[in-house]
Amino acid sequence: MAVPFSDEEFRTWAEWLAEELGHRWGPERREILRTRLEPRRAALGLDSFDALLFHLRFHPERGAERERLVPHLTNNESYFCREQGSLDVIAGELLPALAARLGPGGQARVLSAACSTGEEAYTLSILAREHGFFAAPGALRVTGVDVDARALERAEAGVYSGHAFRATDDAWRARWFDPRGDDAWAVRPAVRAPVRFAAANLVQDGWWTALGPQHLILCRNVMIYFDENAVLRAARGLWEALAPGGYLFLGHAESLRHVPIPFELHRRPGALFYRRPLEAA
Numbered sequence: 001m002a003v004p005f006s007d008e009e010f011r012t013w014a015e016w017l018a019e020e021l022g023h024r025w026g027p028e029r030r031e032i033l034r035t036r037l038e039p040r041r042a043a044l045g046l047d048s049f050d051a052l053l054f055h056l057r058f059h060p061e062r063g064a065e066r067e068r069l070v071p072h073l074t075n076n077e078s079y080f081c082r083e084q085g086s087l088d089v090i091a092g093e094l095l096p097a098l099a100a101r102l103g104p105g106g107q108a109r110v111l112s113a114a115c116s117t118g119e120e121a122y123t124l125s126i127l128a129r130e131h132g133f134f135a136a137p138g139a140l141r142v143t144g145v146d147v148d149a150r151a152l153e154r155a156e157a158g159v160y161s162g163h164a165f166r167a168t169d170d171a172w173r174a175r176w177f178d179p180r181g182d183d184a185w186a187v188r189p190a191v192r193a194p195v196r197f198a199a200a201n202l203v204q205d206g207w208w209t210a211l212g213p214q215h216l217i218l219c220r221n222v223m224i225y226f227d228e229n230a231v232l233r234a235a236r237g238l239w240e241a242l243a244p245g246g247y248l249f250l251g252h253a254e255s256l257r258h259v260p261i262p263f264e265l266h267r268r269p270g271a272l273f274y275r276r277p278l279e280a281a
């Protein structure tokens with residue numbers, strides 16, 4: 001039986017989701033939100049969406065229930081070698097400069113923030129190998145973080161269908177992946193070795209502390225879902241996560257134009273990116 005989702009309930013949910021995940025839910029998407037929440041309400045046998053929110057706020061098992069709900073609220077769309085213009089700048093300019101600066105004994109630390117099912121993190125590992133950077137054991141650490149535990153499980157598994165390879169050709173896939181039956185390819189061990197995944201919510205404080213300073217961060221195609229305040233909170237975290245002199249790439253549709261944090265803006269043909277200056281003003 002369909003359960004109503006009143007204006008008042010929608011507003012309370014939208015406020016909570018903005019606070020917890022940073023997501024913007026405008027009133028025009030009320031029906032979509034209702035259908036996303038419905039499976040968890042029904043599974044718990046609750047008689048209203050207010051009751052579901054109460055459960056998520058106060059129930060002793062609210063942490064586990066939040067983990068179950070988040071995958072219903074996120075868009076995990078991702079694929080290998082997405083937004084090639086940025087990858088060209090990273091491979092052609094930033095990785096060589098970083099390799100020269102760190103020298104033979106250094107470790108390059110790269111972060112895929114909002115990594116979803118892992119395609120971006122593995123793309124970065126492949127990019128470094130393909131161009132001959134950081135091949136020695138321990139010379140590269142790629143970390144993928146996301147708020148969606150189910151997406152992280154798939155990232156850990158590292159097995160992908162053909163859809164994830166829509167921006168790459170067969171030769172590229174054959175070089176870095178092993179076939180696993182029908183329409184499935186597994187990341188090769190050498191690509192997998194420098195990559196780790198961890199849970200993190202980009203709009204909550206302190207997610208960066210366990211990672212150590214990052215030389216390069218890709219945080220792409222997540223801020224489009226954030227409200228203004230969440231963009232600011234996430235941008236502060238990304239600044240903290242970056243080593244001084246480190247670089248940040250957002251998605252093509254995203255920008256930090258209205259964010260009062262002293263990132264330097266850099267432009268190249270086909271790419272725009274930010275840098276945390278060596279000495280902040």
Ligand SMILES: C[S@@+](CC[C@H](N)C(=O)[O-])C[C@H]1O[C@@H](n2cnc3c(N)ncnc32)[C@H](O)[C@@H]1O
Pocket residue numbers: 020021022074075076077078079082113114115116117120145146147148151200201202203219220221222225251
């Ligand atoms: C569209 S995917 C982007 C994946 C990848 N960065 C790319 O560009 O291909 C967006 C991801 O952002 C994650 N996400 C949404 N809100 C988040 C938050 N507050 N903290 C961390 N990750 C979040 C979602 O779980 C989802 O996996």
